[in-house]
Amino acid sequence: MRFRTKIQLGVIAHEVAHALGFWHEQSRPDRDLWVQVQWDNIDRDSKGQFLKEQPSDVDNSGVPYDYGSIMHYRSKAFAKLDDLFTIGTFIVDYQRTIGQRDQLSFNDIRLMNDIYCRQVCPKQLPCQRGGYTDPRHCERCRCPDGFTGAVCEQVMPGYGAECGGRIEVGQSWTEISSPNYPGEFREGQECSWLLVAPVGQRVQLQFFGEFEMYCKVRHSLCMDYVEVRNSTDFANTGMRYCCYGTPTSPVHSATNDLLVLFRSFYRGGRGFQAKAKAINPSRNGQWSEWGDWTECSATCGGCGLKRRSRKCFNEINNTKINNDENGQNNNGNEDDELICLGVDTETQVCAREPCPGLCSKPISEEGECQGLLSLLKGIRCTKTKNNTRRMSPNLLFWICIE
Incomplete structure (x- = not known):
């Protein structure tokens, strides 16, 4: 059988990731903290493509939302007109990051390895710059793009x-x-x-x-x-x-x-x-009080996230310095280029209570979720003496990503 159509390698990787249990990135339960879906711009028959998955069916393993994931839709996916955006990033400069189909992102591979290869290496190395112990080569770290070395200590x-x-x-x-x-x-x-x-x-x-x-x-x-x-x-x-x-x-x-x-x-x-x-961070910059936490993105299962933020003000004249998660400000005043020291956004895991129904259990320290994920991991349910359900591992395979 011969195929004349040339398929981009990243598209194949995207579909293989689906076979390994990955949802689309913008289907994460916490996606509303990072992107805004423009429902009015989506083709009428394609709106189901933008629904969020249930927290019980998603295991992010602590990996944050990834604009560069190979599983993320592009800005104008399923638009009813070619020039309409269907997904907008809250941080504008990430708009052209989403939707790439060149290669798995570092966090794509990191999540796959965490789910399928968590116990491969006997010890974890002191990796720097967000790296982690490579399950295929336990004596070294797998490093984010731009870094190399045994523990990611060198610039590529x-x-x-x-x-x-x-x-x-x-x-x-x-x-x-x-x-x-x-x-x-x-x-x-x-x-x-x-x-x-x-x-x-x-x-x-x-x-x-x-x-x-x-x-x-x-x-x-x-x-x-x-x-x-x-x-x-x-x-x-x-x-x-x-x-x-x-x-x-x-x-x-x-x-x-x-x-x-x-x-x-x-x-x-x-x-x-x-x-x-x-x-220098602004000597006149002063943080406001933290705002209220957003509503948790889940109700149970331990995979929810909530976020709160604060604003940077000029202590002298009480004018706001417009710096967001980007670290940017656009007020046009040279003095405003100096920003407050520290972060303006905090995120916490929430809804740690087990979800009711089959295969539910209290959330573990590792943050495992319940639901469809249990099938993908090869986890089966058994009954204990008091007739409550617990999870017992029955791992069917290992897939370590090179």
Whole structure:
């Protein structure tokens, strides 16, 4: 049998992940904390594709929502008109991150290994930068994109070009750019920069000059990109910038370091240029009181999440500094570029009580869920003497992802 249609490898990986028990990322019970579904823009017969799954059927194993997951729909999936968005990211600069079909994300593989290979290695290594002990090679860590080394202690060297590395930034601007800028970079080149400010300070990154990275405008999706990871966990996929037009808003790190990834998978182009420096958190910045917790995304089963946030204010004139989870602010005032120290959002696991019905049990410290997941893991239900149900492991297979 011969097939004439060329299928993208990432599409195959997406379907294999379904066979391993993975739902679409935007079907997670906690998705409303991260994206907004535009129901009015969805084709009438496709709205069922955007329903959330029951918490009892989902095991996230503590892995956060992943905009870069291969299981995430793109921005305009199932739109009734080509130019309508059906999914909007609450942090705007993540909009072109969602929907990629190039490869499994780091957190995709991390979740697969946690579910199917949790007990393979006899001990856990002290992995850095969000890495974890590799179940196929227990003597080393599996590292997020941009890092390498036995415990992810090194920045990944450039591929196809002499570029990247660890750069310490100070009060003066330090410039980085894609290979051969302002000339064109070549397809297949990769660079990784770890920008580090002194302890207690933050990194500010600002793009400037001409900007060109290949994208699919129709789908609002980056193909080649420069990615910025500015959160407290470099395992999380960052904000991806592509297409034409230089991003204008500065990016601030949540800690004293920031990761920049340049990846060219498809074609060459002009690329990007950016500058970075260390900034002091605002001495006048003052956090408001924490807001109320959001409603838990689940009612039972231990897989729910709730979130609360606070705002950064200028202590002198009580004006709000518009910094969100992005670490960005757009007030246009130079003084407002200094931001409060600390995070403005907290997330907690909630609804730890067992769900009623078959195969329910109190949530464990590992955070396992109940329901359909028990079938995927090969877990069977048995009756104890007091006629209550408990879970007993009967693992049918191991699948360790390379």
